[in-house]
Amino acid sequence: MDLDHHHLSSLLHFISTILALLLLVHHLLRKSKRDQKKREPLEAVGGWPIIGHLPPLQALQPPHITLGNMADKYGPIFTIRMGVYKTLVVSNWEMAKECFTTNDKVFANRPKLVAQDILGYNYAMIRFSPYGSYWRQVRKIATLEVLSHHRIEKLSHVRESKVKICIKELYELWLKDNSVVVEMKNWFEDVALNLIFRMVVGK
Template sequence: MYLQCDLPSIVPATATILSSLLLIISYLLWKPRGSRRTPPEAGGAWPVIGHLHLLAGSEPPHLTLGRMADEYGPIFTIRMGVHKALVISSWETAKEFLTTNDKVFAKRPKGIAAEILTYNYAMIAFSPYGGYWRQVRKVATLELLSNHRLEMLSHVRASEVKTAVKEKYELWATILEWN
């Protein structure tokens, strides 16, 4: 008498058992990284939206964050959705972060949308800190945002604003005619 075994029905069961074993083994062998000190996280975060409900209240966000700084100290973290954000409310600490440790905090999160839309992070707002970013920043500040260049192109900005206001007025006038 032969034992008949249907191969397609064994494969899912075997895969389930193996993946469960791997999950259990990885959970047992996982050790947390060293004891890094992290700033305290503000309380009151909701599971998916984090602290966004606190910042969207009737009180302006800077006052809400100031109140939280009084409670948690000059440096603390909040959750913006599922991402953590570091809040610094002391000018001494902010100066230290922006001068001494600026390279550490100059990193920007990478994402597939930013990579595609910015031609592999070629735009200054999305490019990582490094030689390319320093060169692009130098070109932008000396050539595009200098006082001479801004003064030279002021007529273009004035013309664009005038055109935008004129188009909005014409759109408003056509809407009034329909009513």
């Protein structure tokens, strides 16, 4: 009888120890999740299932106005969902500087998607390429050969000639019809796109 009582006491002691450990682990996990949620930026409300915050960004007003209104409401850093992917929105220059200097490697990387693999020719295009030695090399070439101050100054005649041609086309339209209406937004987009192609590929 004493032996059974001893076994029962040992079993109860073992079970109580296990329960105490489980409660401790549960408490630590909940605390870790709470701390993680505190560190995560606030997510904007109004997201839809699956498509996220795409409907508000497709409103009548431009997307940057919508994001600016969200920044006024949620602060300089918050998240939205572009489809099923969470996207960080930063509207403070100090935070943006930290993103692109201190943590630039993290923000330079991109998720590998099937669409980017196909459209980017197996991630050969810098826009779709993940961070790595190839991306650094292509970025270096683009910075030195396309976007450097010397290169831009060297191609200043291209910009001048292209803008003159576009203005001349507007003038010819005005000569044909004094009341002609021109959508300046599309016109500026065409000018910018033509300039980019002319300066990058020569056509």
